[in-house]
Amino acid sequence: MKLPKFLLADNSNFPEDIFVLHTEYPRFLINLKNDEIEWFEDLSGENEQELANEMEQLIAEAETFYDTEIEGLV
Numbered sequence: 001m002k003l004p005k006f007l008l009a010d011n012s013n014f015p016e017d018i019f020v021l022h023t024e025y026p027r028f029l030i031n032l033k034n035d036e037i038e039w040f041e042d043l044s045g046e047n048e049q050e051l052a053n054e055m056e057q058l059i060a061e062a063e064t065f066y067d068t069e070i071e072g073l074v
Contacts (some may be wrong), residue, residue, distance in 0.1 A: 006065040020062040026051075030062050 009019035009029065018032040027040040037059075041050060 006062055008066065008069055018066065020066055022058060022062060026058075028053075028058075030059065032063065032066055035059075 002021040005022065006023055007023060009021050011017070011019070016033060020030050020032060022028050022030070025041060026043060029038045029040070031038070035046040
């Protein structure tokens with residue numbers, strides 16, 4: 001099965017939070033309410049500067065994905 005790059009996620013225990021799941025490497029879950037990130041990969045040994053640049057881009061893509069999805073619901 002081919003998964004989309006990003007998925008919206010929610011949980012009734014956290015009704016105020018906005019979660020976006022990134023399904024490709026490096027996989028992570030970001031809470032857009034407070035920018036907390038939960039990693040699903042072991043990133044030790046990765047080039048820290050390269051990873052930081054990639055993460056900055058992926059977070060921006062996650063935010064854009066969320067905005068686009070919400071606009072489509074209105």
